[in-house]
Amino acid sequence: MVSIVGMGGIGKTTLARTIFDDPLIVQNFEIRAWVTISQEYDMRETLLALLHVTEILFGKRKQEDSANNVAKLVDIMSKHSDEQGKGKQEDSASKFVKFVEAMSKHSDEQLGEQLRKNLYGRRYFIVMDDMWSSKVWDEVRKYLPDTSNKSRIVITTRLSNVAVNFDSDAPHEMDFLDEDKSWSLFCDKVFLGEACPLELVEIGKQIAQSCKGLPLALVVIGGLLAKSQRTIEQWKDVAENLASIINLGNHEQCLKILALSYRHLPIHLKPCFLYMATFPEDCEIRISRLIKLWIAEGFVNPVVPNSLEDIAMEYLKELIDRNLLIVRQQGTLGKMKSCIIHDLLRDLCLREAQKENFLCITKSLIVHGSCSTILPSEIWEMTQLRHLKFENIVLPDPPRHSHLVDSQDSYILENLCTLTTVENFKLTEEVVKRIPNIKKIKIAYRNDFKGSKLSSYCLENLARLSKLESLALDMKWSKENCVGNFALPHSLKKLTLEGCYLPWEDMRIVGSLPKLEILRLYDRAFVGNVWNPSEGEFGRLKFLQIRSTNLEYWGAENTHFPSLEHLNLSFVYLQELPLGLAEIHTLRFIGLNYCSESAVNSVKQIREERESLGYEDLQISVGY
Structure with a gap:
């Protein structure tokens, strides 16, 4: 078994035909047969087509063809022209029609058994072109005997998930031409x-x-x-x-060939595919964004117990398996990060989308503005809302409907996962109750608030958001310690603080977060000359970035950051980096930008110390 896989029009059939007609193949195989499997697959027609070849070759039925002729299967389903010319094509087609009439009294099983007898003990080469389902193979395989005589079967398909179902080596994946x-x-x-x-x-x-x-x-x-x-x-x-x-x-033949892939899509995948027309040509599409858009448009059907994101990812994998989308970037752990769609397939999306009144694409997919968007209070009643992303938004207080029974429960935004970027967000008890499953928030506190401690903004209620994984607080215009008594949820994995002017002593609030992996501190998020971490802090922290602070002494030991992999310091004027960093065996990278010469020298000492301890080489980047 040999599988050839690739998108429509990439040359699968051409490659298979080249192999099929190769003189070595002609010489080494007693029987060669070619059958094109249509989307509306018919088991009986496939068996008749294969049986017809063997009957001609071995005289099971008396035909006028000489025994020395190389039999050519006339596939009435094939859209390709016969190179032998119209006259011979019509003659062969008429013979095939007569053969079909003669076999009309036989059942499918009888036809299959006769095919198996004709092939048994003989070396055969069969091409099954343009297969859309592994069901075809499951039905035909029992009539194709394997007598270990080096017979070969070649399958061409647009569907990667079909190719892997065959008992064969890894599929040959067709790539675009350079x-x-x-x-x-x-x-x-x-x-x-x-x-x-x-x-x-x-x-x-x-x-x-x-x-x-x-x-x-x-x-x-x-x-x-x-x-x-x-x-x-x-x-x-x-x-x-x-x-x-x-x-x-x-x-139009080009688009017709590609359109077969669209018509064969399950109903739940068609809107997801047509939606790709909304992206510009040659656009590299972030998969995380694409999935959110599909969900927002209502294309993803909920299936308990899976989340909508998990289901959308399965949709994406199906389109990739069908070679309708192409993976462009993958993460270090193999996770897909971005994809693209070929221009011709995008043109197909545009044509089909306009034909079905699915969407209308204009050239005017963007609005730019520096002002904040003030949202209406009805936003709190959009219970299906999942991702709310703006450059800057102002959220009103939730509406109160005292005349409604249990009205607060009616407007809980249980599906809301993302909320960015909210200006001067009041995290009152009422608000926190309405966003219980929020995973990502970015808040910007501007310099127009009243009071120095932000007490009216209730930042202590952040700790009540038990599902929150990513938090960004931007207070860079406050120019003073105005955070007050804020607390953080233990669910946090990623934290970005900017302009908070917190004393380094308050870092214990951050260091005690058990799941924190990424920490970014920008523009005097913490202030003071000395930072002495406490024992047992930052157990899972992998990425630490500090930019613009007046920190001069950092008393860190290897026990403080046992999982640290990446450290980046910019405009940080430490006299030196802690030598204890050398003993963190997970550390792979240290980047310094606009730091003191003594700090740069201390990093070199850290690398030498690591080498003496037998740890892997440390990558260092220095910029000015």
């Missing part, structure tokens, strides 16, 4: 083996690159240019209207 191969294929189609005229090379390469390595697009455009005038003006016109040329007129 620039050189794209140019070579383009020239073959346009000039039929001749060299490209020098005056057309530059514009020709521009056209070839615009096809983004998709062979189908190169073939379609190449076929058009082969029949057009070879002038710079004509080719420039093609380059400027590439998408419309591929999508419209006599060249």
